[in-house]
Amino acid sequence: MAKTQIISDLQSAIGKKWVLYAPEDLLVYEYDATIERGLPEAVVLPNSAEQVAASVRIARRHNVPVTARGAGTGLSGGAIPCEGGVVLVTSRLNRILEVDAENRIAVVEPGVINLDISRAVDPHGLYYAPDPSSQKVCTIGGNVAENSGGPHCLRYGMTTNHVLGLEIVTAEGEIVSLGGKTDTAGYDLTGIVVGSEGTLAIVTKVIVRLLHKPESTITILAIFDEVDEASQAASAMIAGGVLPAALEMMDKNTMEAVEPFINAGYPPDAGAVLLIEVEGLEEDAREQSEQVQAVCKELSAREIRIGLSPEDRERLWAGRKGALGALGRLTPSYYILDGVVPRTRLPEVLRGIYDACDRHGFRVANVFHAGDGNLHPNVMFDEREPGVTERVLKLGEEIMRLCVDADGSITGEHGVGSEKRSYMSWIFSEDDMTAMKRLKLAFSATDGFNPGKVFPTSKGCGEVSSRMKAAIAKVGPDAYV
Amino acid sequence: MVEQATLTSDLEAIVGTTDIAAQDELASFTVDGVTPSAAVHPENAEQVADLIRLANDRSVTIIPWGGGTEMHIGNLPSRYDVALNTVRLARMIEHEPANLTATCEAGMTIGSLQDSLAKAGQTAPFDPHVPRDATVGGLLATNASGAARHFYGTPRDFTIGMRLVTGDGLVTKAGGKVVKNVAGYDMCKLYIGSRGTLGVITEATFKLAPLPAASSDLAFRSRTARDASSFVMEIHGRGLSLRSVALLNAAAADSASRRDSKTYFLAIQFAGTTAGVKRSLNEARSLASESSLKLVPDLDSGDACASFFERGEGETIVRCSTISAETPSLMEAIEEIAPSAQIVATPLAGIVRARWTNTEVGPDSLAKVRECARRLDASLLIEDCPPDEKGRTDVFGPRPPSLPLLWQMKQQFDPGNVLSPGRYVDRI
CATH class of the missing domain: 3.30.465.10 (Uridine Diphospho-n-acetylenolpyruvylglucosamine Reductase; domain 3)
Incomplete structure (x- = not known):
């Protein structure tokens, strides 16, 4: 009865066509890039901030939560409605509202695809810097919620460094603007909402900063015999005063998976490759490229390949970009982990990860953002094997522990979601979390947006076992990291 | 008590x-x-x-x-x-x-x-x-x-x-x-x-x-703020190794005894690789020679850049934030209201900081500058002004739309109101 009422309220607010409630329609919205599931009771596809606000007010009146959803490419279950309720899909809020090339600013709606911003401003010689690997499909709204990174955030920063202002709908259903094209008075609520995983507000407009495209970009692929040498080279470069635009690493297992499909030409006995990109003025790129090569040689790189033209650079990146897809062809399932350590701790933590995987009897492929110390071990397994999921998750926990013990963090770019809530206490004290809870209370006394995320709670997202599966990615060529 | x-x-x-x-x-x-x-x-x-x-x-x-x-x-x-x-x-x-x-x-x-x-x-x-x-x-x-x-x-x-x-x-x-x-x-x-x-x-x-491995300064005189600003936008657009930019009006330049008192003064600092800085210098010089800007030889731009933080007794200081393209208009508009104001701006970030001695300008100058900033969609923070003026006005400007959230934050983090009470936006 109550359910019928909320559906008809939503229908009269945003139109019959844009409210889904038939079970077969809802199924499409119960998942994201994790294997977690959570079925919403209704899905709304609003077309304006006013319709978002109206939907939020209706849900509030009926006492059901609202979970915002972009493209559903998230890797921490951020778009999964753990406690049911309404899923609010931003796909119709997909307009680029303004491109101000002279002032290097764009105003977009949350459903705009990340790469579409760069495409739209390309004629002006500009681009939007944060480049999560899913940038061809993921939305800016999702990027804002998760404070997404990407290979080039080593030099240019994460989403939060490129968002100047937001329009949000609060839990009370009010439309409020935060920040703006110019400095504004008051606490930096824009910076707070970015990365809040959809728990504080629903974003209806994003003001982003654009950058001039660099004059010159050089891609360098350095092949090493040992993982240790490659990770030492990564931190030696940075200590030596070079801050590349991107500094990525792939280990032996990743290369073995990639080679048959991509034909990148990785030697079968190599231990690791570094993929480094330097950019700027031609002179800067050239000088940095020389410095990078010198460091790699000093640390016994066996081969260095240089890409100057867009085609050559694309070829060097092909192995990195296709890595997860290739892994998917080797193993029925894999568990994508996301941890961060200080760059200098990479060699020891990587050793620890290989040890732990050996002990638990799993193969692991490491493909990650070495320059940031942001690790993505991908643990390969077969989900059909009885009891294997629990073993993989136990291993994952052990790897997270290694990161935390090395002064690191439990997530660098994928988010806490429901998967890592229980690890929050490993890095934050009760008082630290009290401060976060207060911040949430300042936004709303209710738990109306995306409940069951970020904070450890007694309520689970489904049963414990299925909740813990959250981070196990679906296998296939469309997976990103 | x-x-x-x-x-x-x-x-x-x-x-x-x-x-x-x-x-x-x-x-x-x-x-x-x-x-x-x-x-x-x-x-x-x-x-x-x-x-x-x-x-x-x-x-x-x-x-x-x-x-x-x-x-x-x-x-x-x-x-x-x-x-x-x-x-x-x-x-x-x-x-x-x-x-x-x-x-x-x-x-x-x-x-x-x-x-x-x-x-x-x-x-x-x-x-x-x-x-x-x-x-x-x-x-x-x-x-x-x-x-x-x-x-x-x-x-x-x-x-x-x-x-x-x-x-x-x-x-x-x-x-x-x-x-x-x-x-x-x-x-x-x-x-x-x-x-x-x-x-x-x-x-x-x-x-x-x-x-940075290398850094180097350049300074120019410009007859208008707009010419100087367009020049900065151009060299930034070319990706030259621009680290610091300070555009001073004549009064500000004059006060720091940078000679010429009738023109704007543009101080630029390039920083980066040795080769990148060298090319930036050459290209900027050559671009300037094709424009109305005049190169000022042998000048250190450091103290011009530091003027974003200078202050003096008995002054009113405002810091405005606008979009890059509006920087020259805002500078000119403030000069018209308070001709003796020393103004320093950075066109790339859209920041315009103006200071004037209270006894040298009309009593309603501050209100006029505020109104002018509002008209140009710029935000304005009064960094300093006479205490009685502070008593009458909120130095942070009009209340932002997020004000209820700001008060909620204060309530959550300083419920006893013991930290810097009254000093923030809306006298939080």
């Missing part, structure tokens, strides 16, 4: 008798004409927490104090009993060059922080022209930036971790020591720029930047 003798003995019980300022030193902690009854120098976060708890118990108010370089910014304090000076919280905690990060206590001065990092060829990307005696905590509390903002961003962009004691004495950590971290809410963002109204910052961790 707080009983002076018991307050002093309670404070001494926390920090000891040597870490409390003598009566004759209190005047140096004056804020907007209000001198506190005491000034204390805690040496760790626990003492800061004890002091804040004492303040809550005894209904005493505290204003955190770093280098004192930006204390004139803010509304009149509604009450001010104790200055909490971070001078003894000045230790470098960790600097691992290969991590390109550093952690230090909040009372460390920018000068000593940068000196220490420079030994490893690194820098904390605070604006290179901020006063050396400003502290890390003070710059975070104000999110201060200047001529290099387009290059380094503001402190919010490179601060990755903090320790802060909330207004009710919780000692909390925000962020961490890694450069990429999305665990939990990004609390650093809330604290940076909160001007001592939510908590007392005791420690911070930064992403660092390599010190």
